[in-house]
Amino acid sequence: MGRPKIETLEDLRRHLQGAVALEHATLPPYLYAYYSIVPGTNEDAIAILQSVYVEEMLHLALAANLLNAVGGSPKVANADFVPSYPAPLPLSDASFQISLSKFSPETLATFMRIERPEESDAPAELDHFETIGQFYCAIEDALEDLCASLGEDAVFCGDPDRQITPETLAWYAGGRVLPVYDLESARVAVDEIEEQGEGLKHAEIWDGDRDMFHPERDEVAHYFRFDQLVKGRLYQRGDTPQSGPTGDEIEVDWDSVYPVIDNSRLANYSAGSPARQKAEEFAGLYSEMLRQLERAFNGEPLKLNDAISQMMELRDRAREMVQMPSEDGSTNAGPVFSYVEDVAPTAVVVSEAVVINVRRNGPYVVSGAPQLVRKSKVMSEWDEPMIWRRDATVPADGSYRLCRCGHSSHKPFCDGTHARVDFDGTETASTAPSAGRRKRFTSPQITLTDDEPLCVSAGFCHSHSDDVWNMVEKSEDTDVRFELMHRVASCPSGRLVYELADGAHESDLPVEIGVIKDGPYWVTGGIEVTMSDGRSLEVRNRVTLCRCGQSSNKPLCDGTHQEIGFSDGET
DSSP states (O other): OOOOOOOSHHHHHHHHHHHHHHHHHTHHHHHHHHHHBOTTSOHHHHHHHHHHHHHHHHHHHHHHHHHHHTTOOOOOSSGGGSOOSSBOOTTBOOOSOBOOOOSSHHHHHHHHHHTOOOOTTOOOOSSSBSSHHHHHHHHHHHHHHHHHHHOHHHHSOSOGGGSOOTTTSOOOSSSOOOOOOSHHHHHHHHHHHHHHHHOGGGTSSEEEEEOSSOTTSEEEOHHHHHHHHHHTBOOOTTOOTTTOOOSOBOOOOTTSBOOBOTTOOGGGSOTTSHHHHHHHHHHHHHHHHHHHHHHHTTTOTTHHHHHHHHHHHHHHHHHHHTTSBOSSSSSBOOOOOOOOTTOOOGGGOOOSSOEEEEOTTSOEEEESOOEEEEEEEEEOTTSOEEEEEEEEEEOOOSSEEEOSSSOOTTTTBOOSHHHHTTOOOOOOOOOSOGGGGOEEEEOSSOEEEEOGGGOOOOSTTBOSSOBHHHHHHTTTSHHHHHHHHHHHHTOTTSOEEEEETTEEEOOOOOSEEEEETTSOEEEESSOEEEOTTSOBOOOOSEEEEOSSSOOSSTTBOOSHHHHHTOOOOOO
16 A cells, blocks of 8 residues: 555645744754853753744745645634643654653754654655654655646646745745745745755755854754764864864753743633743743634734744743742743733733833834834925924724844834844933923923933924024024924924913824834824833933934934934835
8 A cells, every 4th residue: 555645735735834833942942052051151042943943934834835826824823822831743654752841851852853864765654754854755756746737827826925035034044944836936935944944855955045143153953963963073064964063162061951831721721820920921822823824824924023023022031030939949931932812911912002122132012003104304495394294094903013132124113123232222312201301491381391411413493594592593583483382393302392372382293103214103193012021111291212212312202213324125
């Protein structure tokens, strides 16, 4: 009896959904080990684990592209999709179980079994495979057989707009973002997955990419990256699977690891305990990430950048949790990878209130569906700003993430680049009321108040012939007073405010976020801004938030974008 073969398009879709599940199933174990390492130690191990799990995200996207190309719909946001660890690889022969465990030699041995190259004479296997390579060889065979029997156009019948492409995913790690439209591009996508895991056509240790942390080095496949940690030495050119690594030594400190509990579950922690609260928050954020992935794979490809950004948030949540004691008296708590139906974590929940949450060293998370608009200044013949112009509305969902590091390839939205560039988003802005800092410039007709630290150098406060401080002294002239009021009201940061006899005056500004061309975010209408430590900035009618990533008064803008020549570069 011959080995089972795929004979229908529907069966191919079922197995490609299995490929999506397979690629995802490796992520929690790799992340769990990565989270367990004490920060500041084991730099090589951290770099290797990070490079592998980032590339597994790419494999997940490529598997989804394959499924979409043949008319399928990737499903990832449901409880059945998430393995209950310990568990075998989906569709495998179940010859070994994968656990969520701390970084250790035993854990690395499991990882090497996951990524183990196939033998040169190993048969293709759709179900009950021994190696992932056997499975993908069977997928390639099925694609070729179905194209021969049904025709290539009948097989690749999916909507091309559902593909994740280099234009929709900013990718700086190893590998390539490859859309799939036909048999040839499908072969290339499958080869990309195989080569990063096992090596170039299983004949070399190299995967054809450059090291994401050391671009001067060639990158080895996942299996051999883990082998470097086991052997304590890097591979170099000329090395083979038989020779092992002969390059520079690398140091692995097995003791600089938190003793996290194996296979952490919500049931490990008492209801209401600090560890249970953190575990529920993590599971909620992880579930939200899966929901974003499902949207990305089903017609909203830009959502993949949100999912990658959320993965970086998961890291911060997990690092808090692994330092907390569990309740067994001997281990620390661990993050919980389980799917929670229709529950998003507190940090990203969409509510009626419009709120901007500042993520530590990460993006602005906006909830409550404020309108996002592009704005620019109308300049005079003197190259001086006269008024603000509303250029366009930016399509956005009820909750969205805005770039804070200044490096996103999808500005104004975050694409996760802050993690790659190790963005330092330390928040130093004062939460004290602005009134306590304001200087007053007074005349019988009008009072100008000035909170200079809020300045973003927008330029409305002065012209070639005068400035607002001098105008106060001339404000008995109605025209001058009108010009002064206009200029002050145009100050986006709220540095300047004017008072009349009945008190301070503010324009009736809409509840929205303006994206100023080559400048900051202009937040209007009294939107609350909450910093990553839970403190809130003073709620004001006009606030400007840093968008270039270089302000010395984060999250507020301080005008540095002009000094460094920050440019939008929106796509």
